[in-house]
Amino acid sequence: MSVSMLSTFIKPMHPEGRRFVAIFAAITVVLFLIWDPLGWLGLGITIWCYYFFRNPERVTPQREGLLVSPADGVISLLEPAVPPAELNLGDLPLTRISVFMNVFNVHVNRAPIAGKISAVAYRPGKFFNASLDKASVDNERNGIAIELADGRQIGVVQIAGLVARRIVCFVKPGQVVDTGERFGLIRFGSRLDIYLPEGVQPLVCLGQTMIAGETVLADLTSDEAARKGGIR
Template sequence: MHMKDVVLKPMHPEGWRFVGIFAAITFVLFLVWEPLGWLGVVLTVWCYYFFRDPVRQVPVGEDLVISPADGVISQIVDVVPPPELGMERVPMTRISIFMSVFNVHVNRAPVSGQLVRMAYTPGKFFNASLDKASEHNERNALRIRLHDGREVACVQIAGLVARRILPFVQEGAQLRAGERFGLIRFGSRLDVYLPQGVAPLVSEGQIMIAGETVLAELDTIRGARHFRAD
């Protein structure tokens, strides 16, 4: 691997206009006072890295639930899924992944299946690490039906700084595990609801890599894992 591949990461197209805005402001800051200009350079570089979209080695297997986000698991708890998804009002294991402003914010599908419902809910902007963020914050919820009829929910939640949730897919789409399905700008959280009877293979405080870290296995029979670059 070359050094440039380590430093220069692919950037999602959504980020170009923000980098352009930061760069224009930086130019003005240099005209006003050089130290402010260098501060602008730092912020412009941060903006570029915020929108980075690196290739991931996605484990292949219909029985795998993969992390949809980079970040740290803030909570694992049994709760009912969001009402707007129309799922049964029975507790499911929810894995909450908190993303700081330094994490990759491109989100990836946790499983392969059909997106049978997608529901956007406007709301408030509490700190995304708080439990009440799942209920009160702006969010975009996805209900994904697996090949065997079981369902997984995945919810993008805006945080204290985040102000825009951008979906890349539409209701009815066939998703592939690890596929990019959306992005949240500037700090947020992802909740994954596992089917009943499926136990998580991760723990609170563990660091996640979107599209790579396995959250759970839907079946108990394990075989050799294969990966694809995406």
Template sequence: MNLSESTSMNMIKIIAVPMHKEGRKFVAIFAAITVALAFLWEPLFWLGCGATVWCYYFFRDPVRVIPQQEGLVLSPADGIVSLIQDVVPPKELELGDSPVTRVSVFMNVFNCHVNRAPIAGTVRRISYHSGKFLNASFDKASELNERNSLMIETKAGVRIGVVQIAGLVARRIVCFVREGDSIEIGHRFGLIRFGSRLDVYLPEGVSPLVAVGQTAVAGETILADLATPHSVRLGVAE
């Protein structure tokens, strides 16, 4: 295979990414509107085509290579690590009243929005709260916005909280699992439509291995290692 053929194959892999089934009806709606616009004014048709392609891209569900080392905590979302703070976890997670480290990953409308389990274990708690739709990058979005909270417990008894938070545009949080379900690390557990954020609450004494501003990839980026103590990682943008 020559360089040109290799480049073409890589482009096909980037463009022809599988779409999650949650996006089918939205792409169909966008496509139907686009057809209707074609009868009104041709430039609107091409704008509709662009919007339909974007909608397909938004609901993409790419294959990920999931690290299998025991004790790893993976990012549940694609996006930017927007906040790393020590906070008291939400009561619905049942993680106690002591401050723990919260790692927030902010997803914009161009990120993949399929959410993946940060650890393997049993889903012990799921709690949905309706709320506002503030910009998900704001710290107060953790308390005020619509959210869906999950607490996952490993076989070793370690508990981690992961919270899906709706954003300024998002209006629908989807969760694929139920209380009592077993889930493997990196497996899909939910999706948030059109912009949002995920918070991960690490166990007490566990420090993150990512820095604010770092790009995270769901199911691949290592947020923390439960087996080995580390100091907080800092980063500098260049």
């Protein structure tokens, strides 16, 4: 399968973005009528809005046990943390991998592994910078728990950020998802937290860039030690 130059730059847009692009486009028309420089500014913002809601295809690893990143972005936190109580993942610290999405990242979120949705829990909150540790506790969030065939569970939490004002989740309890399947999105800058099962080590490092549905975060079948990384 070949990849054309056009498809490298032009990506499909998620349906959630259509009305926003339409609103920005209508405003842009008015701005052009008022003053051309304002119109060009509006056009730039409209193009950015389309770009924000882009929904590219991804090639997801298929081997059993691989846990992939649910979001594009950069790993901003990698540490033990108690998962949100509403996900019923216990009250002991688990390894938490936080992926921070800036306003230029793809914001469509994908299931990190195949399984059954055992919980979906929304919690209102504040809008601190999503890169801060306290955002996991204080910010608006929506969490899902994915139950695996062996009974273990993975926690995934969508966290609103400084600019984000809307978390969208497409899945419901009892629904079965595949690895890499789209399950939600967050509008305009945010973060995702992933809670690994006890004893599972991360295969990524702080500061590493993630690609949703493609980058492997952990291998549930491996006893490999946590990886270390350095900036080059």
